[in-house]
Amino acid sequence: MGLPLPALLDVTLPVFLVIGFGYAAARLGLFRDAAVDGLMLFAQGIAIPCLLFRAISTLDLGQAFQWPLLIAFYAGATAGFLAGLLGARLLFGRPWPDAVAIGFCALFSNSLLLGLPITERAYGAGALSANYAIIAVHSPYCYALGIAVMEVVRHSGRGLLVTVRAVATAMFRNPLVVGIAAGVAVNLSGAQLPEVATEALDLLVRAALPAALFGLGGVLVRYRPEGDLGTVVFVCALALGLHPAITWSLGQALDLGQGPLRSAVVTAAMAPGVNAYLFANMYGVAKRVAATSVLVATAASILTVPVWLSLLG
Template sequence: MAALLEVILPVFIVIGFGYLAVWRGYITDQAIDSLMKFAQGFAIPALLFRAISTLDLGQNFDIALLGAFYAGALSGFAAGLLGARYLFGREWEDAVAIGFVGLFSNSVLLGLPITELAYGTDALQSNFAIIAIHSPFCYFVGITAMEIIRNRGGRLSALPGKVLRAMFRNSLVIGIALGFAVNLGGIPLPHVFTEAVDLVVRAGLPVALFGLGGILFRYRPEGDMRTILFIVAVSLLLHPAVTWSLVHLFGLETGSVRSAVITAAMAPGVNAYLFANMYDRAKRVAASAVLVGTAGTILTGTFWLSILP
């Protein structure tokens, strides 16, 4: 248990520094917003661009790995959506936003550092394969569901354009798309350029974790606790449980099992709140679920690490 906590706690201590800094007034909300704008709008997309541009697509894009992870993600989306609608009586638009919380695990800010601390940098290849389609997949599912509900009785022909426009306003999706373009096109990048990008990348995760702490202080839980606890349980327990079952059913090798289950077991990402904010639906539930889920990952993440090979 102590060894597992040594893997988990450094990530959450950095998050705690950001939380403490905003709580005690050492740094302003505006400064945190600027840090997150740099991290999520530039440094993390650069990280994804570099990882995917150099990824061995043939070796790492295992359909069984992706199937196991995304079947778990879809189960979280379905459980969140239907639970919000039929257990808690939320409107359909709210239910989609809450379902998105169960769909979008924090694959980058939590999944990457915890996997690296537990198993080393070489263990991240399967993580990057999952992350390569994570934002595009989740936003496609969430936006499509939301637009179908919002367009009840409207023209379906306008739906694909709306979905694509919304997806490609997301900087993570743009970074991923550019990485694929370089990789598939065999485009050589100048060494001086990649060195500069790598400097930015090295700052990305620490800045993002610190900024996440500040964001979490801002969105403390206020009401809707039954709904929040429900969707957090879906995210931290159902998603990884489905993925864990499928990776063993499919007979995946050890590295893929670790990456899939750890990524599935992470708390909802900040993108869950960004999605809710984009549609102005269930924002309090989404923001509070990110906070409660991130704290809960200390316990549930330790459990999932303990049962992995």
């Protein structure tokens, strides 16, 4: 039986309040755009890569990387992408490039800035190994799928090899992917970092999520809830409902186990991340839908996440 609603809100509200503090500070002009950009550059370019490196370098890879976990999560994510793509095209009459960007909104859940802190508050730091396994392949998988489908519908004519090279180059210029890859390399090599280095990294790690959440609030000020209401509601339903529902069902069918199932479903239930807007902006399509979906779904998840936590127990 799940926890009562007040207890569930005690778990989730502090995370959303930090986002709210960032939003209010930026909205009131106490935190300028340049300061928000600098904070997010520090969080996403330095502190969070350090967090991922430290977590994955000490992770039991054989235990964390379970095929049922990845199948349950990414089958749900892929189903959300396809539903968003086809729904945008067939229900809302959007051009194919717009439809791909809208599908990407339902694909790319905010596994890092929301999924990690909410899972930790709900189930403790010891529950995060499955989260890190999901995060390790999240950006590469989502961007590879989104870019590949976008290139197909745009008929770029660049050829498969050029497209694959472009995807790989974009991935390994991403500091988050670099942090993950470095963590895997240290883990597999069995190398031990000097204690002074690990202590310095841990100082950065402790700042990572609070800084990123506050900065996320500042970034959300730039996204205005405007137009395309039907499409935005559709995206929110897929991201906050369909994805976690499929992950929950598959996790149970695959006998995933309580801990990994919780991590997978909580991560799947997160709102689209800012990367959903960045993807749309990269191609110059469906930017208004993507920006509004990130903002509205993040606000709506204050109510939907406790429901999933209650179902998970």
